[in-house]
Amino acid sequence: DSGVTQTPKHLITATGQRVTLRCSPRSGDLSVYWYQQSLDQGLQFLIQYYNGEERAKGNILERFSAQQFPDLHSELNLSSLELGDSALYFCASSVGGYGGELFFGEGSRLTVL
């Protein structure tokens, strides 16, 4: 158990809909990262927050947004969903935003029909 909690574990929805994925980092970790893994692809970096502020941005679509709240949990919002958004979405946390290892949650599997 990494200590990172992601909900929901599975989500099935239709094209055009909007979903929210939630992540609670390990106790004491200030930094949260979001990754997308499609089929047998690698982990694509989406976005990173550190203590409530956006610190780094990757290949995140404009239809996607994220935030980190004062209690350090984070949410990834995916809107106007398309079939190609079906993927595993991982959240990871670390102590700080600068080096060190990432601790991953078990992921949220999104299926868009």
Next chain:
Amino acid sequence: DQQVKQNSPSLSVQEGRISILNCDYTNSMFDYFLWYKKYPAEGPTFLISISSIKDKNEDGRFTVFLNKSAKHLSLHIVPSQPGDSAVYFCAAMNKGTYKYIFGTGTRLKVLA
């Protein structure tokens, strides 16, 4: 632009032998590298890391080698065990940024 590449999608090794997983990178600004292991239906778990000031780091059966001039790193697992069967990801970061860039993974199968 895939800055971190794992060119072997899969690898099969006999139990007790050495497993060697390879990773190449293109960004010379990367200065910290990590290996993760992923079992099905689980998140990736950290295995071992190496800073660019070193060329080797060991942790039990796992050793990571870094060749900066070739922009290449490798993970050696000795001896390989059936429980090592998983997908292995290498990752790289530039400590001047906050991005961990992952490769596409190599599926290792250790045959009993």
